Amino acid sequence: MADARPYWNMAQETLPQERIRELQWQKLQRQMQYIYDHSPHFYRPKFDAVGAQPRDIRSFEDFRRLPIMRTKELDRAAQEDSAAREGHPYGTYLCAPLEQVVHVYSTSGTSGEPSFYTYTEQDLRINDECWARTFWRAGIRPGETVLHGFGLSMWSAGIPVVRALAAMGARPIAAGAEGGIERMLMFARLTKPVALVGTPSLAEYIIEKCPSILGYPASELGVKTIVVAGAPGAGLPDVRKRITEGFGGARLFDSSQGCWGLGNVSCDCDEYQGMHVVSPEHCIWADLVDPDSKAPLPLEDGAVGEGVITAFDHQAGPAFRYAFGDTLQLFTEPCRCGAPGWRFRILGRVDDLLNVKGIKVYPAAVRNVINGFVPRTTGEMRIVLDAPPPAVNPPLQIKVEHAPGMSLPEIEALRAELVEKLKGRLRFTAAITMVEPGSLERSTLKGKLIEKNY
Template sequence: MTDTGSEAVYAEIELRDWDEVRTLQEERLLDQVEYLATESEYYREQFDEWGIDPDDVQSMDDFADIPFTVKEDERRNQVDPSIDQPLGPHQAADRAELARVMSSSGTTGEPTFFGLTSDDYDAWIEMAARSVYAAGARPDDVFLHAIGRTMVPGGLPYVEALQEIGATVVPAGDGSTERILKTADKLNVDGLFSTASHFQYLIERAPEVTDRTVGELPVTKLIGGGEPGIANPDVRSQLHEAYDADRVSEVMGIGDIAAALSGECTVENGMHFVGQEYVYLELIDVETGEPIDLEPGAEGEVVYTPLGREATPLLRFRSGDYARIIDMGCECGRTSPRFQIIGRADDMLIYKAQNIYPAGIREVVGEIEGASPKMKVVLPHEGKVQFDEPIPIEVARSPDTERPEDELVDDIATSVREQLNVRVDPTVLPSEEIELSEYKTDLVRVADD
């Protein structure tokens, strides 16, 4: 932990003027391009194919001419690995230099693997430490880590990051729901680390498996990642109230780049970017790929380039996350962009000429009296994204509401139309009929499934 003179941040660079940070990023960006030109078989071939001389990349403006890398490029790289390059030609460090290999969750296709040298992994842990510290974890806390997939970025890196800041960690994610709840109670844990869906799932299951509510646990802090959700005001309010929590904060990473890239401070309104010297951040128009300035109110797909990454580096990686910049800087002292993930770019639907994200619909639905933020968009068949007719959605009724179903349906349809300029066809269901996952919950389902 850097001595910043402030308990609000983990590292001094989080307080540094953002223009100064961007200057540092540009220097490291040019070094990274040079590294790839000499050490990466894959990117050497790509530079030739693109007709780009790496020596001509001398600024951020030059860098913006480099084509994007997408998830499918990584998958193709790993189809036929060799003994020397188990991660494919994308691997830029010798096999002997690999210290850790992590895996994506595979929730959006075939899992991909990410290699890390010791220096790469140190950078991951530093960013994750900044992230959980921003989210409220402190050295005197006991945190129960409830994500059981140790091989995914939300697993071991966050366990080690919590330890890095000095917290006591209980890695109980591989246990059953009953064991997680009973362990949290018995060990008087201060915080839980999991996903928003899992926190909601525990609310429902706790009375059934322990005869107690989650509000009776000693937990006062919730840190959630892995999916959008906590930023939704109704989800956040539900978690605050159900757990009687002082802090409900969101963190986010993407395994291709880093386990943690952002963390939410006490303001609880958007996550701060925490990869200052480790990751170059861009925002682009989803359809045109054109850069969008990082400024309050800007929206677009987030693009990342790791800086100093040795094992499996990437250039201009399209994350698929669609984000809105809340502000540049914050009252907490951090100067980096503060943003919210609105949804997945590949979840985008089109209603006539209007782009819409399921998370945006959920945000509106969650504000309606008698409706809960548990909802799903129902696609008539796989691959359906264009709608000229109202989009079918399923919405869970709040357990304590007495509002008639037809009144709820009308209110939902009207609110979505007025706020998003999109027509939906709601079906209201009992809460238990819309399934929550123990890990991540999709906001979209296919009617045939």
């Protein structure tokens, strides 16, 4: 029987595409004027530099011709600028008065200095709404217990997700990744969650550790739904298989949300179809530019490029033509699950992309190949870099954990097979070092794929 209420917000999530387009355009015009008026040291000069006032932008095509206005690098400079001018680290793109900023999270930059993201009360309400749409599509319902295993401290999937789960009427158990695996599993044993939210590597770590900590496998935890975010994984067939089987047939969904009102979630199709955008009236995500030239790319089914975010309703530190460094693939054709709208898939970070003598290699794709050799490998691997990416002198060095109890000839045969498979599938030559099971460090936070030797 069809679900009588397939969406959290039936009115908004079933709007015809033309109506969404109209709403986006109305909001875009209002938002351009808002950021122009409220960001005199960041957004306004960027419009002025190309000789355009917001009112000169008369179509989506005009909008897409505007330059990229935010990147991680520009953000860092804007944070230093706001610290100097205004005494706060939230960037000169902060458009709301500081006293209206009620929540802050950060990501760690490569330099070690955090990048900050801010919410007003209204921004948080939109965030609640987007996560509710996401969780509802994943099958989470009010009254259900949900184990929250994302990092709680200063992360977009931390306190904002706990808050969003409570706002939709679910019961989050905010164990948080920082508390460690034993504590998290103790809470799981006591509170009996039917859903888990966390990173894919946390889900895998629970499968690995549950038998020794609780004395029974993760399949007996009673978790029926898992929503992962923060790293690719749900879209990798082998990771997907390991997580769903490890939790006894739980349904696995993928999501990737920030603070700007972009909701998205993968669907329940057997084969991963990318993430459905669930809040197109709040934020554009799947706008694509060439990662090098930053020129707009045609938005057609299957197109690949760097994603560009523009938020329509965000007040605090709005994203506007923000090239955030993820390589996306766009799908505009209808999904077989029947849900409306566009989908996208994250292929990796633009910065993570390795160039092995002209061959583009995504670390996540390497991990996917290694995962195909479970149970002969544990699935844990590291790409070892001797110099900063993206250029790598071949062969690409990779450490792979073999399974326990293998003989030396078996390990050597596996190593040779892995080299051949990587060459066949991803076209680069690997130098693989087989290491003991359990020797690569596990993490309850984001899965680590690169070991830096520089």
